[in-house]
Amino acid sequence: MKLIDSSTEHKILEAAKTEFLEFGLYGARMQNIANRAGINKALLHYYFRNKEKLFDKVFESALERYFSNMDIMSDNRLDFKERVHLLVDRFLDFLEEYPQMALFLIKEVSANEALFIEKVEKSQKGNITLLKALLEARDSGVISVQDPLLFFVQLISMCTYPFVAKPLFTVIASRNGTNWNSAAIKAMRTSIHNFIDHQLNPI
Amino acid sequence: MKLIDSSTEHKILEAAKTEFLEFGLYGARMQNIANRAGINKALLHYYFRNKEKLFDKVFESALERYFSNMDIMSDNRLDFKERVHLLVDRFLDFLEEYPQMALFLIKEVSANEALFIEKVEKSQKGNITLLKALLEARDSGVISVQDPLLFFVQLISMCTYPFVAKPLFTVIASRNGTNWNSAAIKAMRTSIHNFIDHQLNPI
DNA sequence: TCATGGTTTAACCAAATGGTTAACAAAAGT
DNA sequence: ACTTTTGTTAACCATTTGGTTAAACCATGA
Incomplete structure (x- = not known):
């Protein structure tokens, strides 16, 4: 099923963790996180309104x-x-x-x-x-x-x-x-x- | 005299030191350094070709x-x-x-x-x-x-x-x-x- | 089957930012 | 005096980047 499948969210969090750990809040790039997660950049904002929220x-x-x-x-x-x-x-x-x-x-x-x-x-x-x-x-x-x-x-x-x-x-x-x-x-x-x-x- | 007077260069270095120490290479802003030094941003590039050279x-x-x-x-x-x-x-x-x-x-x-x-x-x-x-x-x-x-x-x-x-x-x-x-x-x-x-x- | 609503995308936008240009000002050399 | 060199500025440019939009996709329930 699609609704409860939050694998995307998980992928994003993993990718974000890697990117933030390496480059920090300001050094990290949303595009990189999207790439790592294998998704579109807009999807990041769909799941986590903005960079700070995701970093949080x-x-x-x-x-x-x-x-x-x-x-x-x-x-x-x-x-x-x-x-x-x-x-x-x-x-x-x-x-x-x-x-x-x-x-x-x-x-x-x-x-x-x-x-x-x-x-x-x-x-x-x-x-x-x-x-x-x-x-x-x-x-x-x-x-x-x-x-x-x-x-x-x-x-x-x-x-x-x-x-x-x-x-x-x-x-x-x-x-x-x-x-x-x-x-x-x-x-x-x-x-x-x-x-x-x-x-x-x-x- | 103007030629040997490198007070501008010194001001820039002091300003850069403050800015870089606080924000690091990527967090520092050339405009901020110029402001701190009380000069135009272009002058930074006149004295130190680019950000990396200045940081160096x-x-x-x-x-x-x-x-x-x-x-x-x-x-x-x-x-x-x-x-x-x-x-x-x-x-x-x-x-x-x-x-x-x-x-x-x-x-x-x-x-x-x-x-x-x-x-x-x-x-x-x-x-x-x-x-x-x-x-x-x-x-x-x-x-x-x-x-x-x-x-x-x-x-x-x-x-x-x-x-x-x-x-x-x-x-x-x-x-x-x-x-x-x-x-x-x-x-x-x-x-x-x-x-x-x-x-x-x-x- | 088709309407619905969550999910995903391509294209776009506005702001920030490092860097450049052209013109002007001030000294120094002659 | 006047020409050349050095110092300084305002305006501009190209790129990067976080964020938005409108449309497409797709699983599901009626």
């Missing part, structure tokens, strides 16, 4: 995916410190699967902070964030950490920036006879886990 | 400034570890002064890796990089570090990402009753110095 959908789902990694922090069956380790693993898996995601989010958040705030309220509703969990765990004496915000920022930085600046690190590494490859990223993983162990001290 | 100049000087921070690594009067500490301080000063710089460089490097490689060859000629210094120091037994490349990546990540993702951290922090402000960045500084002390062990 992609951005929202990207954000949701990003923050969904933090769900694990509310799993009370696990030891707190264990949760942080698992979160980092999930987060790194996520970034390895979508290497462009980090830079995409940063670019768009910087370009339109207001939209980000709005979306965060929406997609994060009910979810607990890592920072919130850290603050609560410290306040309730579950864990000892000297500065939760600083720990949070450094942890996220060590996880994310290597992917954000991958081209830069790749070039610099290769110019010095080493390689910033997946083996190096594996080493990075264990190093980050060490960092967690050193900074979070159970009481 | 700005990008090159940004890169040069970025890498010039590493000069200190070749100052043999100082203890090696001390050099790294100083380098980080200089680097953080630099990023505090030009907070948009990091994201700007990352964006443009990702968008045009080839241009970056070309520019690096040029601006880095003769300069020693941090990574190279680390590798050499380890090989010559000056210092012990378990994985120079990893140390390098994590150090740069901890220094840079907080500035790259400043809007993100600011929003998340404020939503949790804390503040990602200059005081927090000061705390970050000392934490990074601790990181260096733990990772680099003089022999």
Whole structure:
């Protein structure tokens, strides 16, 4: 049947995701998205009134995916410190699967902070964030950490920036006879886990 | 005199720098640059044939400034570890002064890796990089570090990402009753110095 | 079978934008 | 003085691009 068949909509969203992830809101071209989806450009506007609306959908789902990694922090069956380790693993898996995601989010958040705030309220509703969990765990004496915000920022930085600046690190590494490859990223993983162990001290 | 008076060229470069840093190569508008510089748009093309050439100049000087921070690594009067500490301080000063710089460089490097490689060859000629210094120091037994490349990546990540993702951290922090402000960045500084002390062990 | 309404397209439009041209103004050279 | 070179401008041009329109297509229910 034709009515409920939203395969076109799906194709469009996939194409838009690819294009927006690569070129961002302003760099992306509606014509390219139409081409990728194998449809006419006018059809884009039929399904998603305009570029911003379409971008909105992609951005929202990207954000949701990003923050969904933090769900694990509310799993009370696990030891707190264990949760942080698992979160980092999930987060790194996520970034390895979508290497462009980090830079995409940063670019768009910087370009339109207001939209980000709005979306965060929406997609994060009910979810607990890592920072919130850290603050609560410290306040309730579950864990000892000297500065939760600083720990949070450094942890996220060590996880994310290597992917954000991958081209830069790749070039610099290769110019010095080493390689910033997946083996190096594996080493990075264990190093980050060490960092967690050193900074979070159970009481 | 008129001939040698290149104040117009300087005004253009300043205006271009501001515009490009904020909007990047594609987001920047030649008309805006002309307005900022208080001149006619055609004059831009008179001084710098086209947008890319103008961008090139700005990008090159940004890169040069970025890498010039590493000069200190070749100052043999100082203890090696001390050099790294100083380098980080200089680097953080630099990023505090030009907070948009990091994201700007990352964006443009990702968008045009080839241009970056070309520019690096040029601006880095003769300069020693941090990574190279680390590798050499380890090989010559000056210092012990378990994985120079990893140390390098994590150090740069901890220094840079907080500035790259400043809007993100600011929003998340404020939503949790804390503040990602200059005081927090000061705390970050000392934490990074601790990181260096733990990772680099003089022999 | 044919009228209906959701789906898809080709052709078109208006605005934005990088770049050009021709003319003019100001210095510098002679 | 006057000619040549350099600096500057307003008006214009070609292309790109997001968005619109009117017509065609096609599955379905009467």
